[in-house]
Amino acid sequence: MENSVLVRDLVKRFGTFTAVDHVSFETQPGEVFGFLGPNGSGKSTTIRILCGLLHPTSGRAEVAGLDVVRSSEQIRRQIGYMSQKFSLYNDLTVIENLRFYGGLYNVVGGELDERIRWALAMAGLSGREHSLTGTLSGGWKQRLALGCAVLHRPRIIFLDEPTSGVDPVSRRRFWELIQELSAEGVTVFVTTHYMDEAEYCNRLALIFRGRLVALGTPTELKLNSVKGEILMIEASPLGQALEVVKTADGVRDAAVFGNALHVVVANADAAMTAVRTALDSRGIQIKRMGRIRPSLEDAFVALTSDGATRTAPSRADARTKSSCH
Amino acid sequence: MDSRSSDIEVRDLSKSFGDLIAVDHLSFSVHRGEIFGLVGPDGAGKTTTMRMLAGILAPESGAITVAGCDVIADPEAVKSRISYMPQRFGLYEDLTVDENIRFYADLFGVARKAREEKAAPLLTACGMSQFRTRLAGNLSGGMKQKLGLVCALIHTPRVLLLDEPTNGVDPVSRREFWGMLYSLLGQGVTILNSTAYLDEAERCHRLALLHNGRLLFCDEPENLKARLPGAVLSIVTSEGRRLRTELRHAPGVTGTVLVGDAIHIFVDDGARRLKEIRGRLDADHIDYAEIAEVPPTIEDVFVSATAEPEAA
């Protein structure tokens, strides 16, 4: 199929360290597909394999119907890629960067001029073509990098942590741009470690320590991952409330989320009574309590804390961590 | 600011790097024993501010008092009373967990027995007891940050300066990290942490929003949300994009944003616009699951405070 990604049993090892561990999924054309997971979980490695920058150890991957190993050059011509560090040249101006990337992808002449105009407008940089890229702050650079990645109108684009280190306003704006692109039929494959952003995706793959732990729409994941129900409790003082709630009847897990507690319980009604009693007996005031739909973070925690965390932590992808913007 | 004693006082702090003004006449204070959040995007001045508070970067002008010490006059004096965790992992990857802890304990003059007594429960709390002989470089991202916190706490600092400590860390480790921070509250440790995660911002007692080196707001999260002009309506619908285009310029609407499977509408008057928009949705037979006024989040506050004028 023209614009989709197919991955079957993909494995990538670096020495004894398995970065990608038998990952399989498929994207639908025109969807925003998110790869969600913390640093070191294998997201960047997977994207690099899909872009033909790394060879897999085993398994199969196809982009736009082409095999990533055999046809990597062809693939590169048809995709757009935005790397984690934006890969813009800080000592070139905005328009010089655009022209450079246009040239790399063989976009020339009138077409290039038109695309550059579009990119500038999209990024909000019209009138600032001659500013040095190094002087732009995070959000501007990010949009410029996106512009550079899509000058050649690719049908599939790969964005590796595009919102890392960017302010929330710019982040939102960026996601709107992604959604606009997707509305035009472009398949967007994006990785992120921000749980709240993952909600912007049509479908999500949760990845942890190289393994795919869940796949589905954000709603599906939220509903199906947590065994039991989730209560939200606003109480004060929060730290003490946490200690008390953890030991209450019927409570499976409790943690601070935002300025409240998210509590995983077997049965909401029974648990609410138990919790109320426990907190009242300690004189802790409850401001609000109620059943809530689990958030993606709740889902992720539920999926990854079933004994997996305690036994054998993975060797860190130290390169990724220490390059946190 | 008020009668509670403050462990950190920043007055008119400024710092530039060449033409770039990183911190612009910043003033705020942090009370004893509170968790104070410094929120803002990259380039807002958070890291620069933290470095100045830690005494490892000289400000251009202004005054800083941390734990009772004048940091500008004598930066070295403050260092024995604080712990600083930089944004980039600052421990030694070629030393084991134990060796790193011992190193930092020695630097702060913690005797061996005291060190052992403190380290064991801390390591248990973050699930790292069986990794004491592992090289720090072989730990996962979340574990590295937790180790950083253990080393920071080994000498019982009065003030903890954490620069984006949970960035990119998996959710479970993040929660454990915050669990440890909360347990410090009872011990009178003052915590200043910077974060790009707005849900973490909600956890802080008080919050300062930084943008381009300037302070936008400084208050409790609840007050900040209460101060947000107007209200936020949430419509759970599958036609978010369409609605967005249609409602963008509707009367009383100051902004719209897609959030997951819903669309958030910023309006001037919650009750009134809710009725209007509901009526409009029904009239146009637009499919929606629910429409309600929702409490704003910190992100909403930030967005409304820093929004750049959008292209029409």
Place this chain on the structure above:
Amino acid sequence: MSLNRLSAITRKEIIQIRRDPRSLLIVFLMPAMLMALMGYGISLDQKNVPVCVFDREGSQQSQDLLKHFQASIYFNVVMVNDDYASLVRAIDRGKCSLGLVIPNDFSEQLRNGGEVDVQGIVDATDDNTANLIFGYGEAVVAGYSNDVQLQYLSSNGFATMNAPVSVQSRTWFNEDLDSSNFIVPGVVVLVMAVIGTFLTSLTVAREWERGTMEQLVSTPVTPLEVTIGKLIPYFALGFIDTIFCEAIAVFWFQVPFRGAFVMMFLASALFLAVVLLLGYWISAATKSQLAASQFSLVLTFLPAFLLSGFAFPIDQMPIAVQAITYLTPARYYLTLVKAIFLKGTGVAPLMPQMFALTLFATIVGRMALRSFRKVLE
């Protein structure tokens, strides 16, 4: 200053050095390699210079002359040519460095008491070698001439006469005139100069680059504690290296050691202090491992090689350059090393050099301390 903090720094450095295979390679492999390369590679003697001969006469006397050449340790007759052209060809091809042409009336001229010219052709592409060959050659011929004269005198009835003036030359300290005795100590100095500085040039820069320094400077540790703490293990390593190199010199290259161990210890300690502090200064000032390693190589190797008296004698240099050599610590250490090894000199005559090194150590140490500051920027 807190001893606890200082020993914490030292302990950490030792652990890191132990776990880094590269630094161990530098400490042991590099000196051995450099000593081998330069100890064998550089030799100022010429022994067994290959000689080819075109003997036009082929008489008893001409053979006698050739035997003198053959008997000398400096020469080795490798080829006898039948004509002039082939002799020249042999020299061109490098088969010999000295060509001798003996005229066809050699013995006749000798008998007649006349002067005989023997033509010597030297391959002078290497100027220094050529001069040496000439010198040796002339010595051999002079020896032969002397023999001929004595023979003539005695066959004519005179009692053997001693040469009116003879120079009783005694070479002190290096009787064999073995140039390796002269070169190898210099190599020790060169190796220690380069390695000493290299060892420490990376340590501070590496911490800045890895980000660990940012956390370290936020603690109460003082610059003095960090400096001394980091230098202690490298000092120990440097000492091990020095002893290692000296052992190679003595046991492998057979350089005699006539001095006192205490003297060597003191001299090496002073020099090590200078080179280690230099490396540390470079590291603290550049904060970049790449820049630090380049600087350290340039600032140690070239001066130690060119200006210390190792390759070129200082008193042959132009005055301006001689002045510069006073700024090269390697110069003083070389003097000390050669004196202690070959002459067995005691403390008193070497005070100026010791003092110079102490002065250097103080100045460089001061600069190093000042350049390590507990601030970013």
